[in-house]
Amino acid sequence: AKAEGRSGFVTYSPAILSQIDAQLGEEAAIKRALNDDEYFLVWQPQFELATGRMIGAEALVRWRDRVSGTVRLPDSFIPTAERSDLILEIDKTVLSKACAQAAHWMSISADDFVCAVNASGKSLQEDAFFLHLVEVLRRTGLPPSRLQLEITEGVFIHSRNALDTLSKIRNLGVSLALDDFGSGYSSFGYLADLDLNRLKIDRSFLNDLESSGKKQDVIRGIIALANTLGLVVMAEGVETEAQLAFLIAERCHGAQGFFMSEPIDVKVLTNQLIARRGG
Numbered sequence: 001a002k003a004e005g006r007s008g009f010v011t012y013s014p015a016i017l018s019q020i021d022a023q024l025g026e027e028a029a030i031k032r033a034l035n036d037d038e039y040f041l042v043w044q045p046q047f048e049l050a051t052g053r054m055i056g057a058e059a060l061v062r063w064r065d066r067v068s069g070t071v072r073l074p075d076s077f078i079p080t081a082e083r084s085d086l087i088l089e090i091d092k093t094v095l096s097k098a099c100a101q102a103a104h105w106m107s108i109s110a111d112d113f114v115c116a117v118n119a120s121g122k123s124l125q126e127d128a129f130f131l132h133l134v135e136v137l138r139r140t141g142l143p144p145s146r147l148q149l150e151i152t153e154g155v156f157i158h159s160r161n162a163l164d165t166l167s168k169i170r171n172l173g174v175s176l177a178l179d180d181f182g183s184g185y186s187s188f189g190y191l192a193d194l195d196l197n198r199l200k201i202d203r204s205f206l207n208d209l210e211s212s213g214k215k216q217d218v219i220r221g222i223i224a225l226a227n228t229l230g231l232v233v234m235a236e237g238v239e240t241e242a243q244l245a246f247l248i249a250e251r252c253h254g255a256q257g258f259f260m261s262e263p264i265d266v267k268v269l270t271n272q273l274i275a276r277r278g279g
């Protein structure tokens, strides 16, 4: 699609040009939204299956886009942000908001209530991410043990710097979950390279679980692997009672999904924590 023009300049096809335009337009929109503080968090509760207790919640970013007048989901802007340096700014913003909220919840949540935050591998390459994390923990007073970072396998995370950052994060006392386990190419390498605390079984293994003996076997295998490695194993994307029953029978440690709870507003989760404390 790239060609030498008559003048010797490289010329691009209209399709490529409009792609570049779109990328630049989206980046400008993301920057504006960061400035205008249009990002906010919803929280999806995570449950311990043996007891049914809520043991934590995952922060999921949303964008209240004043231009389009809609609330945008991460899949519509995280990929653009990851192609630029903006993902670092988004991840830092999310971390600040999540830790401030988690610190507020300290007094009403049980000791084992852990807030999970997603971090892009690209952000983990940057020293600025680690420095920001240290600063946020200091500023909010959140005990590091109350925070978990969810990371995915991906090209960026292979870098020496990302792996170093992850071990420094572990040394702070923040825990690490390997997200979307089983969906990538080299999951097993990370199990040896990283000091992980938790494995999250990718949602795809839960789809059609009821009718797929093979998927059931894969999940059994992942649970056994996690147990062998001393990792807490969580399932995500639980949408049916049958899926939940299967996970309980297989002694999966925890789960999250629409069947138990969709991602909810801060206020709703706060009320649930208060009600639980009272009851």
Ligand code: C2E
Pocket: 044, 059, 060, 061, 073, 074, 075, 078, 090, 091, 094, 118, 119, 120, 150, 179, 180, 236, 237, 238, 239, 256, 257, 258, 259, 263
């Ligand atoms: P993820 O980390 O795997 O997050 C789980 C996604 O699955 C969320 O979508 C959640 O709403 C959805 N989900 C939860 N339960 C169910 C279910 O039972 N069924 C189905 N079909 N879906 C369920 P969401 O919020 O749209 O997030 C999508 C992805 O965007 C996340 O996948 C994560 O990779 C990324 N993301 C979200 N927030 C952040 C963030 O703050 N920073 C970064 N870097 N990435 C984020």
Ligand code: CA
Pocket: 058, 118, 150, 179
């Ligand atoms: Ca996640």
Ligand code: CA
Pocket: 179, 180, 200, 202, 203, 236
């Ligand atoms: Ca996931």
Ligand code: CA
Pocket: 180
């Ligand atoms: Ca994902």
